[in-house]
Structure formats: structure tokens, C-alpha cells
Amino acid sequence: MVSQANTLPETEPQTPSIRTRGLTKIYRTGEVEVRALNGVDLTLYQSELVVLLGASGSGKSTLLNILGGLDRPTHGKVFFGDAELTAFNESALTRFRRDNVGFVFQFYNLIPSLTARENVALVTEIAPAPMAPAEALEMVGLGERLDHFPAQLSGGEQQRVAIARAIAKQPRILLCDEPTGALDSASGVIVLEAIQRVNQELGTTTALITHNAVIADMADRVIIFADGKIHETRVNKDKRRVSEMTW
Numbered sequence: 001m002v003s004q005a006n007t008l009p010e011t012e013p014q015t016p017s018i019r020t021r022g023l024t025k026i027y028r029t030g031e032v033e034v035r036a037l038n039g040v041d042l043t044l045y046q047s048e049l050v051v052l053l054g055a056s057g058s059g060k061s062t063l064l065n066i067l068g069g070l071d072r073p074t075h076g077k078v079f080f081g082d083a084e085l086t087a088f089n090e091s092a093l094t095r096f097r098r099d100n101v102g103f104v105f106q107f108y109n110l111i112p113s114l115t116a117r118e119n120v121a122l123v124t125e126i127a128p129a130p131m132a133p134a135e136a137l138e139m140v141g142l143g144e145r146l147d148h149f150p151a152q153l154s155g156g157e158q159q160r161v162a163i164a165r166a167i168a169k170q171p172r173i174l175l176c177d178e179p180t181g182a183l184d185s186a187s188g189v190i191v192l193e194a195i196q197r198v199n200q201e202l203g204t205t206t207a208l209i210t211h212n213a214v215i216a217d218m219a220d221r222v223i224i225f226a227d228g229k230i231h232e233t234r235v236n237k238d239k240r241r242v243s244e245m246t247w
């Protein structure tokens with residue numbers, strides 16, 4: 001029997017991967033209180049690629065950090081499948097992160113004294129079902145650069161090593177916080193192509209924060225944040241290949 005998921009258009013993925021209910025994060029610094037998230041209800045579906053847009057300070061990074069188990073909300077709940085992440089103790093949350101989440105940040109955080117392959121291997125050595133480091137690097141177009149050190153790679157290539165490192169453990173969720181923020185547009189396109197390829201070939205649920213509205217065209221859904229809330233959600237009927245984009 002053909003599963004329901006296979007009969008649905010790519011733009012309407014249906015099985016929830018991770019979801020939040022009433023997510024609120026309040027930072028208190030002395031007398032000052034900042035409501036970084038203010039009651040966010042969001043579901044990311046399996047295999048979809050979501051782009052998060054919104055003004056600086058609207059809560060995007062705070063949300064991503066909570067989804068990835070790097071931070072905890074002040075109020076509200078996060079569910080990963082049937083498991084309530086917000087009820088996990090520290091060691092369960094660490095295990096969730098280690099086994100299920102890949103992170104890519106604006107800065108690559110590679111270890112300078114290790115080659116591309118060795119940087120990726122640091123993660124695959126502790127993952128339950130990793131792909132080979134060379135395979136992950138091949139997937140981001142760096143099959144010929146396995147033994148290069150970070151200093152011998154361009155910024156875009158270093159970011160692709162960081163993506164290979166994030167996906168080599170075959171995470172269920174890939175969280176990218178401004179992955180092209182430090183790159184020129186040509187390198188940015190190549191990095192985003194790598195993320196799009198991983199999303200399509202591995203079916204990794206992907207959330208990507210950017211300030212560049214052009215990039216939103218690669219998403220299945222675009223979620224726009226304002227003042228710690230979801231201001232607007234848009235389904236992209238005609239999502240574009242990154243290779244067709246320029247900015």
C-alpha cells in the first residue's frame with residue numbers, strides 16, 4: 001500500500017517531527033525583562049525545509065536553541081514525536097541533542113588542527129548510526145578536500161565541512177542559524193545547495209534562519225517572526241532550486 005505521506009505533494013508534509021505549544025522565553029537581567037518568545041505554537045513536519053525570517057531580536061535564535069535542546073523555555077512545551085523534551089532531565093536532553101539534532105551556525109567552529117575528515121569524524125565516533133565522514137563530505141561537494149585543514153579551505157568550504165559534520169550522524173533535525181551570514185553570495189548559494197541536497201536526499205527536517213528574504217524561496221514553508229510571535233506563515237507553492245537564485 002502506498003503510504004499517505006507518499007501521495008501528498010512535497011509542499012504539504014504531514015507527519016510532525018517537532019512541535020511547540022505555548023512556548024515562552026523570558027530573559028531577566030536585573031530589573032529588565034525581555035520576552036524573547038511569547039506563546040509560540042509551531043509544528044515542523046518530517047522532511048520539510050522551513051525558513052525563519054524576522055527582524056533582529058524577534059526570537060528566531062531563541063526558538064532554534066530551544067528546539068535543539070540547547071536551551072529551555074520559561075513556559076510551554078516541546079514535543080519530539082511523542083516525547084516531551086521539556087520534561088527531559090539534562091542527560092536525556094543531551095542524548096536527544098547528540099542523537100537527533102545537527103546544528104550549523106554562522107561561524108563554522110572547526111578545529112584548526114584537524115583535517116576536514118577528522119573534524120567530521122569527531123562526531124561520527126560518538127553517533128549511533130553515522131555515515132562515513134568521507135560520504136558526508138562527498139554529499140556537500142567536498143569529496144576532493146578530505147585531507148585539507150580548515151585554513152586551506154575557503155569560508156564556503158569550511159561551512160560545508162560544518163554541514164557535513166552536522167549531518168554525518170544522520171540527525172532527524174537540522175537547525176541552521178544564519179549559515180550564509182558570513183559568506184559572499186556565490187559561496188552562500190553553494191552552501192545552501194548543500195543544505196537543500198541533504199534535506200531532499202536524507203529527508204532531514206530542516207529549519208534555517210536568515211535575514212535574506214530571497215533565500216525563503218528554497219523553503220517548503222516560510223515562517224515570519226515579530227516580537228517573539230509567529231507573525232505570518234506562508235506555504236511556498238513554487239519552491240525554487242537554490243542554483244536558480246541570486247542576491
Ligand SMILES: Nc1ncnc2c1ncn2[C@@H]1O[C@H](COP(=O)(O)OP(=O)(O)OP(=O)(O)O)[C@@H](O)[C@H]1O
Pocket residue numbers: 027028029034035036054055056057058059060061062063
Ligand atoms: N541570553 C540572553 N539574555 C538576555 N536577553 C537575551 C538573551 N538572548 C537573547 N536575548 C534577547 O531576546 C530577544 C530575542 O533574541 P534572539 O536572538 O532570539 O532574536 P533573533 O530574532 O534571533 O535576532 P537576530 O536576527 O539578531 O539573531 C532579543 O531582545 C535579545 O536581546
